[in-house]
Amino acid sequence: MRSTRLMCFKLADLPKKCYIFLDVVNYPPVDGRRERLLAHFNVPGFVASRTCFELNGYFGSKASYSDKSSPVHVTSYTTWFRCLVKMVRKTDDGHDGGPEYATGSKDYKWFEMSFFTRWESRGLCQVLCVDTPPDFPDQLCKLLQKQDKLDFRDPFAMHAALVDQMVVYYDISVWRVRDPVRHLEKTRMRTGTSFSPMHEISRHAIHTAEILEAATNTLNEMQRCRAVIYERLPDDPGETHKGQAKDYAQFQITLLRSLKLRSDSNQERLRNEVNLAFNNLARQDNSVMKSIALLTMIFLPATFISAIFSTTFFNYADDGSWQISDKLWIYWATTVPGTIVIVILWRIWLAHSDSIIGFSETHWKGAKIWWKRRSAPKPNKIEQA
Structure with missing residues (x-):
């Protein structure tokens, strides 16, 4: 099995068992060329549309059966799924020591990962990976080297390592949202200038929670399709393999659910910081109002006295003596x-x-x-x- 990058060679020349990585820049546009690329993997044409390309996640599959044999078994199986991950720029005292993914002018980077797999009972198993992080191929190779030899009688044999690496990226994504939240908790900034980064971090946290929920739904659907297709395999890999594969896939789903809980916790912590900042500003405003009230009370007696003496009830006579009107009681x-x-x-x-x-x-x-x-x-x- 090989991992290669799809550049300019023909699809027919690809190894029978391989992962293919395609950068989003080289991904064909929606003008017919993308449909031709995905047709090699037996993917429906609608998946190549802009609608599917802009969704936050999905899973689909298509199976072909040997109708003439008894019992009926699968001859080819295609899956397509999409998972997004948002990488926020690292902080100086960040939790992870991984590479910087947000290398552009923005402080974040979207990786809109799409995967297309093609499996045939005659020994073909190819996976096309689109718009993955730059270190995905190397990290995937390291994971595969640590695992047992893949059983290609299983149409989902090459999915497990992909999902493992996706979980790693989701973990990094959640922690890189958590790091600036922790920085806010430590500094406890009280000025209005802190609201702009707070709301920016909140936006990242909301996106992270959304894509984790979508990824969990994607893996749940993958697990459902796995259970169905395992009943129609032409060369049964055995109950042990099928049971362990389903259990491990369920374990991966629980990992995503745990990351979703951590992401929700980030949102709650950030919401607490925003509320605290509002309360601090309100307290500062209250202090200012108290100062204004104090100054008013200081000058109020003098203002009142000067207002009384400036009325016509008080006057100076021609000889300079001070006269008070006998009508002062009217005031x-x-x-x-x-x-x-x-x-x-x-x-x-x-x-x-x-x-x-x-x-x-x-x-x-x-x-x-x-x-x-x-x-x-x-x-x-x-x-x-």
Whole structure:
């Protein structure tokens, strides 16, 4: 079995048992060439459409059977599935020591991995891998070297290592979202400038949770198809092999579910940090309002006294003496009751504001209806007759 990159040689020249890696830049566009490429793997033409190319995940399969033999068995089997992974740029004190995948101008990189497999009972087993991370082929070879020899009587023999490596990338993706969240928890920034990176990290966390859910659904469907096809194999690999293969696939599904839980935890932790930042800003605003209130209280007595002395109740005579009007009592007789009335109205408003607003809205609506009826043109007496 070989791992090779599809560049410019013919599909007919490919080894019978191989993984083929194709960069997304070299992936044929939707103009007929992509359909011809996927036709080699017996994949339906609709899978080559833009609709399927932009989905976050799917799994499909197609089997051919020997109708003339008894019992009926599978002669060829094709699968196609899609799994996305989002790699966020590494932090300086990141959890993993892997390579940097987000090498562009953005702080993240999407890998929209698509896989197409073709298996035939006569010994053909080819897997086309599109838009995988650059180190996927090398990491896949290392995994295959550690495993037992593949049993190619199983149409899913070459899937297990692929899924293993995909789980590794999902784990890296989740941790690289967790690292900036942990950085926020440590620094506890309280300024408004922290909200922009918070919301950016939140977007990455939401995407990661979405693709993990989609990948789990994809593997569940793969597991269902595996159980069905194992009942129709022409050369049975044995109950031990089939049972272990299904158990290991179920183990891979549980790994993705655990990563999904960790991703959900990242979202909750980030939500807590956002709430904490809002609370800190509210507390800062409260401190500012208290400072303004204190300054107001400091200058209020002086303002009040100067306002009183600036009235006409106080005046200077021609000889420079200070004169006070004998009508000063009028000021106090009007100011004190007015202040008391305002305080009482304010207390009534606080206690019954909802009822007052509801009462006003009800009567206002009734008044508008009455006015519309009153202003509506009345029918002519001749028309009534």
